[in-house]
Amino acid sequence: MTFQALPGFRDFAPEDLAFRNHILAAWRRVARRYGFEEYDGPPLEPLELYTAKSGEEIVGQLFDFTDKGGRHVTLRPEMTPTFARMVSARANGLRKPIRWFSVPQLFRYEKQQRGRLREHFQLNCDLVGEAGPLADAEVIALAIDVCRELGLTAADFRVRLSDRRVIQALLVGAGLDPAHHPAALGVVDKLERLDPEARDRAFAGAGLMDYIDAVVDMAVVRSWDQLEDLAERYRVDVSATELRQVHDALGEMGLYEFVEVDLSIVRGLAYYTGTVFELFDRQGKMRAICGGGRYDTLLQSLGGVDLPSVGFGMGDVVLGELLKDRGLRPAAAAGTEVMVAAVTAEDLPATLGLAHELRDAGLAAEYAMNGVALGKQLRQADARGARLAVVIGPDDRATGMVQVKDLHEKTQVAVARDAVVAHCTATLGTS
Amino acid sequence: MTFQALPGFRDFAPEDLAFRNHILAAWRRVARRYGFEEYDGPPLEPLELYTAKSGEEIVGQLFDFTDKGGRHVTLRPEMTPTFARMVSARANGLRKPIRWFSVPQLFRYEKQQRGRLREHFQLNCDLVGEAGPLADAEVIALAIDVCRELGLTAADFRVRLSDRRVIQALLVGAGLDPAHHPAALGVVDKLERLDPEARDRAFAGAGLMDYIDAVVDMAVVRSWDQLEDLAERYRVDVSATELRQVHDALGEMGLYEFVEVDLSIVRGLAYYTGTVFELFDRQGKMRAICGGGRYDTLLQSLGGVDLPSVGFGMGDVVLGELLKDRGLRPAAAAGTEVMVAAVTAEDLPATLGLAHELRDAGLAAEYAMNGVALGKQLRQADARGARLAVVIGPDDRATGMVQVKDLHEKTQVAVARDAVVAHCTATLGTS
Numbered sequence: 001m002t003f004q005a006l007p008g009f010r011d012f013a014p015e016d017l018a019f020r021n022h023i024l025a026a027w028r029r030v031a032r033r034y035g036f037e038e039y040d041g042p043p044l045e046p047l048e049l050y051t052a053k054s055g056e057e058i059v060g061q062l063f064d065f066t067d068k069g070g071r072h073v074t075l076r077p078e079m080t081p082t083f084a085r086m087v088s089a090r091a092n093g094l095r096k097p098i099r100w101f102s103v104p105q106l107f108r109y110e111k112q113q114r115g116r117l118r119e120h121f122q123l124n125c126d127l128v129g130e131a132g133p134l135a136d137a138e139v140i141a142l143a144i145d146v147c148r149e150l151g152l153t154a155a156d157f158r159v160r161l162s163d164r165r166v167i168q169a170l171l172v173g174a175g176l177d178p179a180h181h182p183a184a185l186g187v188v189d190k191l192e193r194l195d196p197e198a199r200d201r202a203f204a205g206a207g208l209m210d211y212i213d214a215v216v217d218m219a220v221v222r223s224w225d226q227l228e229d230l231a232e233r234y235r236v237d238v239s240a241t242e243l244r245q246v247h248d249a250l251g252e253m254g255l256y257e258f259v260e261v262d263l264s265i266v267r268g269l270a271y272y273t274g275t276v277f278e279l280f281d282r283q284g285k286m287r288a289i290c291g292g293g294r295y296d297t298l299l300q301s302l303g304g305v306d307l308p309s310v311g312f313g314m315g316d317v318v319l320g321e322l323l324k325d326r327g328l329r330p331a332a333a334a335g336t337e338v339m340v341a342a343v344t345a346e347d348l349p350a351t352l353g354l355a356h357e358l359r360d361a362g363l364a365a366e367y368a369m370n371g372v373a374l375g376k377q378l379r380q381a382d383a384r385g386a387r388l389a390v391v392i393g394p395d396d397r398a399t400g401m402v403q404v405k406d407l408h409e410k411t412q413v414a415v416a417r418d419a420v421v422a423h424c425t426a427t428l429g430t431s
Numbered sequence: 432m433t434f435q436a437l438p439g440f441r442d443f444a445p446e447d448l449a450f451r452n453h454i455l456a457a458w459r460r461v462a463r464r465y466g467f468e469e470y471d472g473p474p475l476e477p478l479e480l481y482t483a484k485s486g487e488e489i490v491g492q493l494f495d496f497t498d499k500g501g502r503h504v505t506l507r508p509e510m511t512p513t514f515a516r517m518v519s520a521r522a523n524g525l526r527k528p529i530r531w532f533s534v535p536q537l538f539r540y541e542k543q544q545r546g547r548l549r550e551h552f553q554l555n556c557d558l559v560g561e562a563g564p565l566a567d568a569e570v571i572a573l574a575i576d577v578c579r580e581l582g583l584t585a586a587d588f589r590v591r592l593s594d595r596r597v598i599q600a601l602l603v604g605a606g607l608d609p610a611h612h613p614a615a616l617g618v619v620d621k622l623e624r625l626d627p628e629a630r631d632r633a634f635a636g637a638g639l640m641d642y643i644d645a646v647v648d649m650a651v652v653r654s655w656d657q658l659e660d661l662a663e664r665y666r667v668d669v670s671a672t673e674l675r676q677v678h679d680a681l682g683e684m685g686l687y688e689f690v691e692v693d694l695s696i697v698r699g700l701a702y703y704t705g706t707v708f709e710l711f712d713r714q715g716k717m718r719a720i721c722g723g724g725r726y727d728t729l730l731q732s733l734g735g736v737d738l739p740s741v742g743f744g745m746g747d748v749v750l751g752e753l754l755k756d757r758g759l760r761p762a763a764a765a766g767t768e769v770m771v772a773a774v775t776a777e778d779l780p781a782t783l784g785l786a787h788e789l790r791d792a793g794l795a796a797e798y799a800m801n802g803v804a805l806g807k808q809l810r811q812a813d814a815r816g817a818r819l820a821v822v823i824g825p826d827d828r829a830t831g832m833v834q835v836k837d838l839h840e841k842t843q844v845a846v847a848r849d850a851v852v853a854h855c856t857a858t859l860g861t862s
Contacts (some may be wrong), residue, residue, distance in 0.1 A: 003480050003516055003734075006504060009473035011517050014531065022668065033790040035767045035797045037814065038448050042440035042550065043495065043536065044506065045476060049434050059766075065496030068540050073437060075475065085434055086442050095814055097800065099766075100445065105474065107497050115534035119473065134783075136799035145790065252780040290674040303434075333529075336466045344797050349683040356684035358574065366466040369565035370526065384466065384528055 001427075008110065008118025015332050021228035022330055024103055026149045027123040034142045036125060041082035043105060047072040049068060049081040053271075060323040061108050075107035079124040079313070081302065086126060088304030096129030096307075118315055125292075126311030128299070133242040136294055136310050137249035143279055143290050143312055144250075144258045149382065150319075151328040153402050157222075157289060159250075160262035161277045163243035165291075166227075167218060167263055171235025174214035184208060185266045188219045192264060202294040221263040246275055267291060271298040275310065281322050289322065334385030337428050340367040341377040344392030350392050354402070354420065361421050363428065381407060388424055433496030439541065439549030446763050451552065453749050453761055455534050455756075458554040466574045467532040467556060472513035474536060478503040480512040484702075484733055492539050494549075506538035510518050510555040510744070512733060518559060519735030521562075521806050527560030527738075548748055554722075559730070564673040567706040567725055567741050568680035574710055574743055575689050581750075582759040588720060590681075591693035592708045594674035595724075597658075598649060598694055605645035615639060616697045620651045623695060652694040656767030677706055680813025698722060702729040706741065712753050719752065721745035766860050771798040772808040775825030781823050785833070785851065794859065812838060819855055834853045 005011050014021055020282040028038065037278060048063050064074035076082060079102055102124045110116050125142055127135050146156055167188075168181055175343040176184060187199075194202060203212050221227050224247065231238045234242060238244060243261070250259050267276040276293035282285070292312020323329055338358050340351045350369045357364035366384060368377045374391065381389045391403040401418050405412045406427065415423045436442050443451055459469065478495050495505035507513060512532055517527060533555045540548050556573055558566050570591060578588055598619075599612055605655060607615060614637040620628075625633060634643050652658050655678065662669045669675060674692070681690050698707040707724035711717070723743020731737040754760055769789050771782045782798045789796035799808045805822065810819045822834040832852050836843045837858065846854045 003477055003483075003512075005516075006475060006477060006498075006502065007472050007500075009475060011473070011513075013521060014468035014470050017471050020471075020804035021469070022801075030790075032766070033793065033795050035795055037766055039445050040443040040448050040450070040451075042436050042442070044437060044440060044538070044550075045698075046434055046437060052434075067494060068491075069438075071437065085436075086444060087438075089443060099534060107475070119475075130800050136780075137783075138800070141787065146745040184778075200806075240687060248781055252783040254784065255787070269643075287506075318504075335463070335468055348565075352680055352683040353685065356572065356686070359461075362460075362464065362688055364464050364466055369561050369563055369569070381527075431702075 006118070007112055008116070010117065010119070013036055017285065018081065018332050019320065019329055023150065023320060024121065025104055027101075027146055027314075030136065030142060030146045030149050031101040031123070031125060033137065033145070034099065034125075035100040035351060036142075038085060039100050039102050041076070041086060041102075041106060042072055043076055044105075044337075045072045045082060045295075049085070050074065050077060053081055053298075057402050060111065063107050063109055063197065077106055077108050078105050080298070080311075081108065081334065083126055084299050084302045084304045087126075087303075088299060091128070091305040091307060097135060098126075098128040098307075100128075101125045118134075121316040123314040124311065127311055128309045129307045130310075131296065131308035133245035133275070134249055135308075137248045137253070138243070139292065139310055140246065140259075140275075140311055141250060141253050141255055141279055141313060143292070144255050147279065147289070147319075150336060152322065152326065154257040155282060156326055157258070157279055157281050159240070159259045159279055161243070161247065161259050161275070162261070162263050162264045162265040163246075164266065164272055165274050166238060166241055166243050167266065169236045169238075170218050170230060170263075171211075171214070173231075173236045174211065174218070176211050176214060178210075180206075180208060180211075182209065184215050184271070186268075187264050188215060188264060191216075191219050191269045198323065207265055219264045222260060224425060225262050227261055227263065230371050242274060267293055270393075271295045271301070273297060277312070279314070283320075286318050286321060289318050334387075335364060336366045336381075336384040336386045337363050338388045338390060338424050339377065339381030339384065339386040340364045340373055341374055341381070341389055341391045342368070342395075343374055343391065345371055346394060347392045347397065350397055354390060354392065354417075357421050361425055363421075363424060376405075378405070387428060390420060390424070436541070438736045439547070441548065441550070446762040449763050450751065450760055451650065451747065454581065454751060455552065457577055458532075458534055458745075461573060461577045461580050462532040462554070462556060464576070465530065465556075465569065467530040467573075470514075470517060470531050470533050471535060472507070472510070472533075472729060472806070473518060473536075474506050474507055475504055476513060478505045480516070481505065481508060484512055484729075492541065494538050494540055507535065508537055508539050510535050510537065510553065511557075511742075512730070513710055513736045514555065514557055515730050515733045518557075519730060519733075522610045522647075522736040522738060524558070528566060529738075531559075531561040532556045551680055552741045552747040555742065557740055559740045560738045561741075562727065562739035564676035564706070565680055566739075567677045568684070569671070570723065570741055570743055571677065571690075571706075571708055572681060572684050572686055574708075574723070574745060575686050578710065578720070578746065578750075581754055583753065583757065584785070586713060587753065587757055588689070588710055588712050590690045590694045590708055590710055592678065592690050593692070593694050593696040593699065594673070594677075594707070596673065596704050596705050597669060597672055597674045598697065600646070600669075601649050601661060601665055601694075604662075604667045605642065606648070607642050607645065608638075610641075611637075611639060613701070615646050619695060619697050620699045622647075622650050653691060653846045655692050657690055658694065671782040673705060696734075698724055702726045708743070710745070712749075712756075717749050717752060720749050729817060745809060766795060766816075767812075767815040767817045768794050769819045769821060770804055770808065770812030770815065770817040770853050771796060772820055772822045773798070774805055774822065776802055777825060778823045778828065781828055785821060785823065785848075788852050789855060792856055795850075795856060809838075811835070818859060821855070 274292040274294035278288040279290040294310040296308040389405040464589045702723040706723035709723040725741040727739040820836040
């Protein structure tokens with residue numbers, strides 16, 4: 001066996017799959033508390049679903065091919081177009097706001113580098129049909145609560161919160177014509193990663209040399225106080241903006257300590273129309289954990305329904321790295337709860353029957369299949385992490401009893417055969 | 432939005448995804464009771480992983496392509512080669528028997544026809560490192576218990592159980608040289624679907640015209656009694672065969688009524704070496720729900736470890752059709768448990784705080800985001816299926832109380848604000 005998984009793809013052995021399931025279970029649990037319903041689409045989709053939204057340039061990053069029926073298809077690189085198709089087909093019959101989430105595996109042909117995979121799992125949450133700022137606060141709170149559910153605190157991560165409408169009002173205040181705003185947002189999006197020289201080149205390339213100070217003054221805003229100072233300078237009123245209302249609503253939910261106003265966050269994607277946000281580890285060592293915002297025109301521009309929407313995507317890779325970094329990867333749970341052991345070969349039929357009864361009662365039960373000695377069966381019970389061992393021998397069968405060993409407490413009791421399932425259930429239920 | 436999912440691929444809207452999750456959750460629950468651990472691999476794999484096992488002919492059924500790095504890759508059509516790679520890489524460090532399961536989505540470019548999809552989810556269970564018949568009984572019992580867990584009974588489905596070793600002993604008894612056994616098994620595999628004329632042509636094509644009666648006599652065996660009669664005719668002793676032991680072990684587990692000896696079951700795949708079985712609906716209207724068997728030489732032949740193995744695959748499509756046919760598709764669960772309603776706009780901050788506390792306590796809570804009148808909020812609560820509505824008004828805030836309406840019981844009580852989370856948790860816990 002010389003084959004390996006493809007570069008950028010992961011094999012999930014049981015200990016890795018348990019960690020993945022730990023993350024995905026938290027995603028699902030928190031999404032349901034927020035009233036979200038899960039959906040899914042195919043991992044293989046028509047290529048045009050993505051080029052219609054992102055243009056032909058995206059094809060260079062895709063696992064695309066022509067199938068045996070001559071269709072140009074691709075592994076899905078994101079969930080939004082599939083979501084737009086599905087929700088648009090049903091929107092008339094759905095109660096608003098529509099709250100849908102999904103946990104798809106997504107695929108991009110990324111250049112190989114450390115920590116960059118070609119597949120990942122992503123929590124996608126979208127709230128459709130509600131234009132007000134409480135909808136934005138709702139999905140941001142959901143993203144925060146997923147991280148809290150996994151054990152992260154305000155010392156571990158933060159939400160960087162911005163709003164394109166506020167940014168545009170400030171740029172207008174600084175005298176920048178709206179026609180130049182997309183170019184300005186493009187530079188802001190890269191600003192953190194540029195040294196001063198590269199920064200100047202980026203402004204020159206965008207035709208914004210006269211606005212370097214105005215754009216930089218805006219992009220360094222990191223708090224509500226700084227924002228108010230800057231707004232006052234440009235005579236812009238930010239007191240009743242959606243940004244203020246989203247911020248306040250998160251405060252009412254008790255999540256104030258997780259949120260920072262940060263006008264360097266614009267999100268690279270052209271379709272955001274208002275609130276934009278990203279979650280980062282506090283130390284700023286990692287890529288974003290999560291990103292999202294309001295996209296009120298996207299569904300219609302894709303040929304779907306005309307409904308305001310807000311949503312986000314959160315991947316499993318950076319989140320998983322942060323959890324490991326903080327010691328929050330849980331220990332693997334023991335698989336087996338009860339080992340049923342036979343003293344002699346003649347006791348084996350009785351062990352089969354009892355093991356099956358235990359399983360029918362919902363317990364994880366095993367037994368030795370190969371007639372090994374009792375001592376070895378009990379060592380197997382330990383190795384499997386079993387709390388209980390039920391031993392059945394010829395004498396027990398004659399008297400209608402079995403011996404139940406508690407391998408944690410190092411105790412042994414004789415229990416009537418008819419009562420052993422209840423006994424094991426009760427013991428394990430209180431462990 | 433004119434795009435649709437590709438032919439043979441499914442969109443899972445929330446009601447469909449809930450049904451899929453109902454099946455997958457039962458798979459995982461029962462597998463864990465049997466001590467199985469979950470793993471997963473990539474949905475995209477090197478093509479040679481499958482041609483090494485199945486030959487070049489399989490390529491015609493695959494979603495294969497050349498990726499941007501020049502690798503010939505394919506969507507996975509089955510899980511066994513991925514399993515073989517993963518388990519072989521770790522086999523030395525794993526306790527035997529190894530019990531692993533997975534629930535991958537698999538892909539085949541099938542000819543389009545009714546009820547034939549190009550993707551499905553499949554429960555894969557494999558037990559490695561144990562050659563005895565109890566291992567075979569273990570995975571068959573697991574497959575039966577999955578169906579029982581979903582509400583199916585012995586009136587709904589049955590296991591058709593056979594063993595290639597018994598079939599081969601009978602064919603030798605009938606005078607057929609072992610060199611012709613693979614051809615005979617190939618005809619038996621198709622026999623049920625052939626009319627008499629096509630049957631004769633199949634025997635002629637396999638060079639087995641002189642053995643039609645012997646092969647057919649074998650293939651019509653449908654019970655242990657019929658098998659013993661035939662074995663006696665050929666002076667073959669089947670009393671201590673693995674087939675008998677598997678059958679008896681399933682009886683000891685209380686599963687006798689689900690199992691029928693059926694020598695027409697041979698499984699088309701060349702690599703089975705002993706026990707083979709399939710699960711079918713009792714009415715015989717549908718394709719197999721599940722198929723599997725013992726494959727003691729496959730892992731090594733793929734270049735992996737030399738360990739005896741037994742396993743099966745169970746898809747979600749036929750199983751789902753059977754559940755629907757038997758009225759066992761569960762009603763969709765209500766998404767929201769508590770609706771928090773504000774009497775005036777000034778009460779909204781308090782509703783945000785309370786809704787978040789309810790969510791932190793694990794309850795599914797919603798609130799109206801758009802300042803609609805109280806009556807409409809309560810109708811929304813009904814529409815969302817919420818059991819409880821918590822109403823907060825100016826008077827309540829002044830007195831530190833809230834009103835809790837039980838929408839099922841049509842009752843209302845005033846509860847102290849500090850006690851409302853506990854009150855809701857207790858009420859919903861007993862509903």
